[in-house]
Amino acid sequence: MFKSKNKSTIDSLIGASTHIEGNVHFKGGLRIDGRVKGNVVAEAGEPSILVISEQAVIDGEVRAGHVVVNGVINGPVFSSDLIELQSKARISGDVHYKALEMMNGALVSGKLAHDQVAEPVLKLAASN
Template sequence: MFSSKKKQPPIRTLIGEGTVIQGEVRFTEGLRIDGEVHGDVFATGEGHSILVISEKARVHGKVKAAHVIINGSVAGPVVSDGLLELQPKASIVGDVRYEVLEMHQGATIEGDMRPLKAEEKPALKLAASNGG
């Protein structure tokens, strides 16, 4: 899946510890959050993106990016179009959708977890229901 290691985009934006942002945050390439965001956080544009939510960070809103690394807390749904990494101190209260998941011991999720591909799968058919 990730065997053709793509180079990570640079993290050009930092929301520092002690900073509180009210409102939606949109970014390209990379964003690291060490502070607090009250609003949705979205990667925009085409291409690979990375979002790091550090151990001290708090996000109250939707989160969406290709590669998402969480070690802080998120109160809202999380969508990762690529790799979702949940570090030991990650805490999510909300539904989680991912392409690939890496979850460390200690991470917690209160919500529904489903791979993105599961939403595209057709309904299951039982083999016994064949016309025979």
């Protein structure tokens, strides 16, 4: 009867004309079209998605499960699930990821660091 909330749902928006000075902490999904001078951090241990649009600029650290970048990040990025670097992505800082998708045109000025996981990436179903 009731559908569970999809983990890729955007709950909040920072509009293009919005400038924030200070850290942003969020849960669920966040899309940034404006500018943030501070860290953008998702709640640890919870599914999260962060979308950084083409006109967005973040000056600070970014931490989220799923990160989609098409704007500018000046600082390190930590993605515990997947990071998607779209064609206009510009990152000045190290990128730490579990899985990475990078489109032609995306630029990273820093190290790409694959964070190893303790559990195997491929899980096989056990037969009864």
